[in-house]
Amino acid sequence: MSAPFFLGKVIDTIYNSAADTDTMTASLTSLCITLTGVFLCGGAANAARVYLMQISGQKIVRNLRASVFSSILTQEVAFFDRNRTGELINRLSADTAIVGRSVTDNLSDGLRAVAQAIAGVSMMFYVSPSLAGFVLMIVPPLAILAAGYGRYLRSISKCTQEALAEATQLAEERIGNLRTVRAFGKELSEVSAYTQKTDEVLSLAKKEAVLRAGFFGATGLSGNIMILSVLYKGGLLMASHHMTVGELSSFLMYTFWVGISIAGLSSFYSEMMKGFGAGTRLWELLDRKPEFPLNEGLVLPTDQIRGHIEFCDVSFAYPTRKEASIFKNLSLVVPAGTVMAVVGSSGSGKSTMVSLLLRLYDTDLGNITIDGYDIRDLNPYWLRSQIGTVSQEPVLFSTSIRENITYGAVNPDAVTTEEIYRVARVANAYEFIQAFPNGFNTVVGEKGILLSGGQKQRIAIARAFALDAENESLVQEALERLMDGRTVVIIAHRLSTIKNADAVAVLDQCRVAECGQHLELLSNKDGLFRKLMEKQAFLQEEHSRALG
Numbered sequence: 001m002s003a004p005f006f007l008g009k010v011i012d013t014i015y016n017s018a019a020d021t022d023t024m025t026a027s028l029t030s031l032c033i034t035l036t037g038v039f040l041c042g043g044a045a046n047a048a049r050v051y052l053m054q055i056s057g058q059k060i061v062r063n064l065r066a067s068v069f070s071s072i073l074t075q076e077v078a079f080f081d082r083n084r085t086g087e088l089i090n091r092l093s094a095d096t097a098i099v100g101r102s103v104t105d106n107l108s109d110g111l112r113a114v115a116q117a118i119a120g121v122s123m124m125f126y127v128s129p130s131l132a133g134f135v136l137m138i139v140p141p142l143a144i145l146a147a148g149y150g151r152y153l154r155s156i157s158k159c160t161q162e163a164l165a166e167a168t169q170l171a172e173e174r175i176g177n178l179r180t181v182r183a184f185g186k187e188l189s190e191v192s193a194y195t196q197k198t199d200e201v202l203s204l205a206k207k208e209a210v211l212r213a214g215f216f217g218a219t220g221l222s223g224n225i226m227i228l229s230v231l232y233k234g235g236l237l238m239a240s241h242h243m244t245v246g247e248l249s250s251f252l253m254y255t256f257w258v259g260i261s262i263a264g265l266s267s268f269y270s271e272m273m274k275g276f277g278a279g280t281r282l283w284e285l286l287d288r289k290p291e292f293p294l295n296e297g298l299v300l301p302t303d304q305i306r307g308h309i310e311f312c313d314v315s316f317a318y319p320t321r322k323e324a325s326i327f328k329n330l331s332l333v334v335p336a337g338t339v340m341a342v343v344g345s346s347g348s349g350k351s352t353m354v355s356l357l358l359r360l361y362d363t364d365l366g367n368i369t370i371d372g373y374d375i376r377d378l379n380p381y382w383l384r385s386q387i388g389t390v391s392q393e394p395v396l397f398s399t400s401i402r403e404n405i406t407y408g409a410v411n412p413d414a415v416t417t418e419e420i421y422r423v424a425r426v427a428n429a430y431e432f433i434q435a436f437p438n439g440f441n442t443v444v445g446e447k448g449i450l451l452s453g454g455q456k457q458r459i460a461i462a463r464a465f466a467l468d469a470e471n472e473s474l475v476q477e478a479l480e481r482l483m484d485g486r487t488v489v490i491i492a493h494r495l496s497t498i499k500n501a502d503a504v505a506v507l508d509q510c511r512v513a514e515c516g517q518h519l520e521l522l523s524n525k526d527g528l529f530r531k532l533m534e535k536q537a538f539l540q541e542e543h544s545r546a547l548g
């Protein structure tokens with residue numbers, strides 16, 4: 001007996017031999033045994049399917065997260081001027097989770113629904129091709145409806161993720177800067193701003209719910225239409241003796257089965273479209289090629305580097321503000337082994353010079369050379385590893401002091417405790433670190449918030465030392481040791497720092513307006529440097545008067 005007819009034949013037997021109790025009992029028993037067997041096998045197969053899909057789905061999510069994170073970290077710095085942290089974090093956590101869900105539970109349930117639908121439809125065709133053809137006429141309009149619904153759901157899902165990203169961005173920024181929010185007493189207004197953002201998410205969720213309800217209603221209705229058409233057309237076929245009661249009953253069962261599969265399929269389809277919507281933003285990020293490479297280009301032998309820096313006719317504007325020129329034909333020479341102090345009014349481009357030297361951005365015109373090599377030909381990763389940076393506001397990570405110091409090393413795991421102690425001593429940081437109850441294992445808090453400004457700077461100096469393995473005067477002394485035997489560019493505000501420099505460059509009007517030794521520049525009464533220093537002396541005087 002062929003399989004698709006099995007149930008039909010069983011029903012026919014039961015129907016035809018209703019009077020024959022023995023045959024009926026035998027038939028019912030065989031039906032029960034068969035169904036039990038099917039259930040047991042189905043149970044085991046189901047368990048295996050769910051387990052395998054879960055594991056492979058989680059692996060997909062893990063790989064997706066790692067690829068997205070790697071893609072984010074390799075983008076050029078200008079990318080981060082355009083994309084905000086909270087939004088990127090949202091892509092990494094929420095978007096990947098949605099895509100993950102659509103490829104784990106959902107894909108597994110979807111595959112089962114597809115298999116069930118294929119089996120059911122094949123059975124229907126096997127039992128009665130003409131009836132199956134008639135009943136399945138509902139499929140083309142349903143497919144058109146599904147296509148429209150899918151497209152709309154995808155765009156709603158994308159909008160929802162974007163709204164959610166904005167809410168996350170707001171939360172991330174305000175929580176990260178809670179001290180400022182509190183200082184200005186803005187807690188309540190920030191809460192209402194956040195609620196407003198999440199309201200957008202809610203209204204999109206409502207739209208999605210309406211859409212989903214409509215689609216699910218339509219698929220449910222199509223199931224009912226299929227049953228009704230089986231009863232109608234099947235009834236006619238039976239009346240004209242083209243179908244037996246058993247065949248019609250089994251056909252009806254397969255139709256139910258296909259109806260249930262369609263409900264499962266529509267749920268799968270909805271989740272998949274939602275996943276696609278969230279995924280669009282992820283694929284954009286994954287496919288994005290950084291504007292310049294991270295680890296390609298010339299690597300010079302370390303013993304050949306002298307550190308002669310030249311800015312030649314450099315013109316530059318930030319990519320996000322192309323119309324505002326920062327430099328126009330700026331030229332500056334910093335001879336190897338010398339200390340150059342760069343001064344200028346606020347916003348004149350001092351930090352920008354350092355960003356260009358580190359090749360965080362490329363110049364628009366002109367070039368920057370180190371020992372005659374254009375930095376665009378050098379491997380950026382290697383270039384940065386040759387430059388130690390100590391910032392006025394050093395950024396520490398919320399790990400231990402030990403980890404923050406070794407972060408500067410090429411291979412942090414290889415740095416010994418003795419080396420860490422040595423660099424900490426040179427940076428004048430050893431004493432205060434050891435005074436903490438947990439010493440070098442003290443966790444510094446987010447962005448080093450649990451330390452004072454001077455302590456943060458000294459740890460940053462130790463970190464810059466690790467590269468090659470209570471206050472201003474200590475920082476200054478530590479800096480002097482760091483500068484020994486190197487070419488140094490200092491962005492200086494204080495005369496005390498400028499005094500120790502071999503030369504001073506004054507930035508003004510997008511170029512180097514004055515350059516020379518500080519005494520020489522000071523002697524020029526109408527010079528910019530003189531004016532800047534007079535202003536600073538005046539401000540310092542004001543400041544001490546206000547304090548005292």
Ligand SMILES: Nc1ncnc2c1ncn2[C@@H]1O[C@H](COP(=O)(O)OP(=O)(O)OP(=O)(O)O)[C@@H](O)[C@H]1O
Pocket residue numbers: 081318320321326344345346347348349350351352353
């Ligand atoms: N990432 C950026 N995108 C767009 N514009 C920027 C960016 N960073 C700085 N700028 C602008 O470039 C100009 C120079 O900034 P820069 O930080 O180099 O000045 P600075 O001389 O170091 O200032 P300060 O003494 O106040 O620290 C400023 O007008 C600033 O607004």
